[in-house]
Amino acid sequence: MGFMNKQVFRVGFSLLMAFWLAFGTLTQPAVALTGEQKLVSEVWRIVNRTYLDETFNHQNWAAVRQKVLEKPLTDSNASYAAIGKMLKSLDDPFTRFLDPEQYRSLKVNTSGELTGVGLQIVLNPETGKLEVVAPIAGSPADKAGIRPRDRILKIEGVSTKNLTLDEAATKMRGPSGSLVTLLIERDGEPETEIKLTRDRIALNPVVSELRVSAEGTSIGYLRLTQFNANASMELAHAISSLEKKGAAAYILDLRNNPGGLLQSGIEIARQWLDSGTIVYTVNRQGIQGSFEALGPALTNDPLVILVNQGTASASEILAGALQDNGRAQLVGETTFGKGLIQSLFELSDGSGLAVTIAKYETPQHRDINKLGIKPDKVISQDPINREQIGTEADLQYQAAVELLKKDLVVAGKA
Incomplete structure (x- = not known):
């Protein structure tokens, strides 16, 4: 086993879906900061230590941290927004922050059962569009004929243009039996509105x-x-x-x-x-x-x-x-x-990165x-x-x- 095995993959599972994931824990910072500042610093340190691009999108990563911490962070929402802005500067749709609810939802989804429409999705880094990787076999999306590479333009009438991957996934989830409407774009065909009935999806592979x-x-x-x-x-x-x-x-x-x-x-x-x-x-x-x-x-x-x-x-x-x-x-x-x-990584307040x-x-x-x-x-x-x-x-x-x-x-x- 090489370095990557010992240093990264030993902390938990690695997932290869539309994005890859590994669950780990972090040590607490020793610096006396407010809770909001501590979370920002925690995120900064993880990125500083592990991010693939050592130029951090050709910018001074330390200066990015300093700039964020100069402004007062009054509550967790302010710190989440600051973290989002900091990560956006990397120009990498796969490096992202998940609030505690999104993080919990993600952990539920990896357990082998979920309630929703049954789509694996990705944000295409070149077009910025929400794209279908594949429908899960037997799911409502599969039965409705949704295909790989289809673009999801709207969920319940809301444009996906400014939604994160997790926000889009959350909008498509819901109680079994409830309805959700998607606007789908496909090469060579007119935009199509598809109504799906959410269901419990057992992932028997x-x-x-x-x-x-x-x-x-x-x-x-x-x-x-x-x-x-x-x-x-x-x-x-x-x-x-x-x-x-x-x-x-x-x-x-x-x-x-x-x-x-x-x-x-x-x-x-x-x-x-x-x-x-x-x-x-x-x-x-x-x-x-x-x-x-x-x-x-x-x-x-x-x-x-x-x-x-x-x-x-x-x-x-x-x-x-x-x-x-x-x-x-x-x-x-x-x-x-x-x-x-x-x-x-699971962060100190129950959110994820x-x-x-x-x-x-x-x-x-x-x-x-x-x-x-x-x-x-x-x-x-x-x-x-x-x-x-x-x-x-x-x-x-x-x-x-x-x-x-x-x-x-x-x-x-x-």
Whole structure:
């Protein structure tokens, strides 16, 4: 394990969603300051110590702190506003402050169940627009046909132009059965208003099925919708079951998978690899930490991974690890391209701070941020609904089956 493992990731979970997070604790400052000033200083110190860009967006970071503390901070709202202004000077939408309510809400969302519309969202740093990474399978958003890369222009008639990521997420959450209206923008189509009924969304991440082709080939189909706390265990169970049923090859479907827990992604990569590097992490000192396969793999059968533009973050780490190690072929479309890591720290008053602290690279040192991962076989297709996944209408799935048939012929298993 490298420096990044020991120094950053040991404090808790790292998440790879539309943004990455790690939970940690902080020591209290020794300087005698008011509570409001203390919080500002606490935030400043974390950024000073961990932020990826050591130029702090080409500015004197100490002077930024001094300027903020010159003005009186009368209450927590004043300190929150001051912190927001300080962080805005970094020009990084992923480095942001969360008030106690937002921070609590975020922790609830990582527990594996939430109430809302079921969208993973990101603020596009280039356009500033609120963008869909992917709908959660089976969620109200998924059933309504919302797609990756759709832009959310309004929530309940309120423009998202000046909303933070967390404010937008909070507006979309609400009691099960309540309605929320979104105004959606999509390339080549007129703006569309979509009404959604919020629901309780159980994040069961694994779908598995043994499929036998017309030629008698037994293929284990696995769909992974998110890297939550149960994903690694559930996938291991599914592989074990499919092996017993006689699977000779596998398709792992990561399409529209927005990510999840980093550790879950690493554990799943280890299920397919006997040896090799899974991912490198690089901080502002250029120090690399790495996560390695431990072996043995649960199966050495041929593997094809399905990806598309909704395949993001932890999904890209898994796909990149198995592609670079020659363990799997990728079929579909170029992935989302999210290669930055944020850590989330809990502050002394119960609020939180997310800071971009590193980037990651695939085993062959590919930096995929904003670029994504290109499949070995590029197959584009029009959006399909959930019922069409894995059918004749699913061109990417059919291409994966054909690849596996060739692999099995070469291996003498067909």
